[in-house]
Amino acid sequence: MAKVPGLFKGLGVTFGTMVETITHGANTVQYPHVKEAPPVRARGVIALHEGNCTSCMLCVRSCPDWCIYIEGHKELAPPRRAGGKPRAVNKLDRFDIDYALCMYCGICVEVCPFDALFWSPEYEYSEPRIADLLHDKAKLGEWMETVPAAPELEVGADKKGKK
């Protein structure tokens, strides 16, 4: 019997929510017509900055789903200074992420030592064919445009890299 007031309170909550939805509108948006901007740091899709990638394979090896595929070869680039040896550079042939497998853990982004992978909040890339969820180098590069600017460092933060 002691639970009876709680039962009526519960009915009141649902009824109140119903009235509020009818009078003030719902908490949800009607998705294809109205779009909510995801938070800037939302994990939507992983973008690739190709120039930074050295095909070191760290992301491939750290991926729990094995959904990153990298192929590359070495090429000789002209020496930096006259009279020097030609430099060996890694040329990226293939960089694919299979979003049908990806579980958005972000370990690849964390592990990349050369800032070649970034999170983008973009999320509208579903496909009717599951094979189309394999995004290749060019497509991953296109996502770079949607990557938000890095947030300002806090005052007094230890700045790494070039001084």
Added chain:
Amino acid sequence: MYALLSSIPYWGQTLLRLLGGAVAVLLPAGTIVYLFLFKMMSFMQSRLGPMEAGPYGSMQLFAEVGKWLQKEDLLPERADSFVFKIAPLIVLSSTFLLVAVVPFGPDAWFTNFEAGVFYALAVSSVSVLGILMAGWSSANKYSLLGGLRAAGQLIAYELPMILAVVGVVIQAGSMNLQNIVVAQNAGSIFGWNGLGNPYLLTQFVGFVVFMIAVQAELTQTPFDMPIAESELVSGYMTEYSGFRFLMFFIGEFATAGVFAFIASVLFLGGWGVPFSWFGWSGINDVDSWMNVGGPLIMLTKMLGLVFIIMWVRFSYPRFREDQLQRFAWKVLIPVSLVNIMATSVLKVAF
């Protein structure tokens, strides 16, 4: 009106009754699903529900039915195919048999049994058989568990439901649903007849017990242990797909509507308006426009009652199996027995 109906040949009357029965079952079911399952539940969860199919998603139900019709009719390999296939038909047919006894107007009834209450309560328990058959024939342990839980629950809650109705029967002095309607609308409260005498007032305990038992009979949440989609994956319906699942689905909501019809007949005065408003004194004085107005009044009362059923459904979490049984046997049945005793004592006293 009745004379007009009598001039139609027998096969024509039968056809009309079948058509009326289909409308009386499917129209409330569709209205309930759209109004309460699609919209009210969504609003209570602060969302809008289906909005794309038709204005405000009003055609969504047709889309859903179309989807179900397209689905493959699966039959588990080890299932007892005859019993498996006939089970949803039995559940649905008990709904159709149930609506046959509900009066919708002074002449707008399908059948007018003398023992209408008895018939309704007897026929409503046929669906237990269908559910048990579905659970047993599916060759699936979840289905079997769901079916057995359903059988245990429905039998447990049949009793308080019957006992709750007994109070009404005692007070009305009749088991005929039409007479119960007339007794309420022609009645008076201590000589004041402006409101008739709806048994909601005198049999309030019976009404509450009846509505709780209906909630359990329909296996709606707090009492959805047999369905328990999160643990039994819909219990006895686990193996059903396509049209057979649709039959269970229609059966669930149509039965909600029909039980609400019966509850409105028993406790809210059914199709009638208080007879004193128009100076009628009995069933024979009632104008024939009530044959059109009556069903509308019934529909309104039915929607009000189903609103309560669904409101409770969307608000409460599920009972545990032992709580559920204890509630039926230790709370509802004693309460309704006391109600019967009080009613009969007062009936004799006044």
